[in-house]
């Protein structure tokens with residue numbers, strides 16, 4: 001197995017490297033060594049490395065910054081994936097690309113299925129949706145995994161932000177009227193490895209997220225509970241607030257729970273037990 005990994009320094013990229021079977025040959029590339037927006041560079045790397053699989057963990061993920069930086073967000077989230085999809089098609093490699101729950105507007109009351117109508121509320125979600133479409137237009141065999149609320153021991157994420165803020169502050173006000181499913185990047189990485197090992201996965205969109213829905217407020221409470229179990233000294237009061245009380249440049253869906261039945265038709269794909277992962281991460285970080 002020859003796997004080209006893009007965005008290797010991000011949360012998913014790092015977790016994927018940790019879980020790749022030892023006998024696979026992996027070319028890990030980061031934003032400096034392979035800018036996915038550079039079409040010539042993408043084609044050159046794929047032509048010389050000749051991967052069977054391309055895992056695109058590269059993305060522009062700054063949800064609020066994207067509102068004022070839509071050109072770069074579009075380049076990275078639309079043009080980059082399109083370059084990879086075209087190069088994958090020509091070189092007969094399978095592309096696994098990753099997208100987001102923010103393609104939905106959050107007006108649903110039951111978990112979103114893959115075919116449900118999309119309607120992103122912000123630039124980030126729109127660029128990710130356009131990226132999905134540009135990939136599937138040129139490469140029907142590509143796999144797109146939509147995931148949500150990603151956290152890990154690496155990079156920047158809500159868990160690490162909470163632990164940092166909670167160490168200094170007496171109280172934290174956290175939004176309680178947005179609900180979703182936290183997802184451990186290691187579980188997404190493991191799932192990608194399993195799909196690759198299975199081999200015969202139909203192209204298209206698949207949902208994959210953590211097994212229990214919560215609000216950001218409930219997620220924060222869970223983080224501090226697990227952190228204290230691991231010896232964390234911070235003990236901030238966590239207060240509920242509404243989205244209106246915490247305005248952000250990008251609007252976010254109030255409900256973005258994903259239905260993960262479709263991906264679980266494949267053997268060994270298990271749910272992402274985010275609470276277990278959170279407990280492990282707290283033990284690593286504290």
Ligand SMILES: NC(=O)c1ccc[n+]([C@@H]2O[C@H](COP(=O)([O-])OP(=O)(O)OC[C@H]3O[C@@H](n4cnc5c(N)ncnc54)[C@H](OP(=O)(O)O)[C@@H]3O)[C@@H](O)[C@H]2O)c1
Pocket residue numbers: 006007008009010011012013030031032034035036037057058059060061076080098099100101128147148149150151155156185
């Ligand atoms: N994080 C979340 O909460 C979340 C939620 C839902 C879906 N997702 C999706 O899950 C996937 C993985 O997210 P993540 O949290 O692992 O993201 P991440 O930690 O932000 O990592 C993304 C990586 O992509 C790199 N990158 C940016 N522009 C690039 C370019 N032009 N060429 C090559 N690499 C480039 C970044 O490098 P620099 O840091 O040097 O820019 C970074 O290392 C993404 O598709 C994301 O949209 C994430």
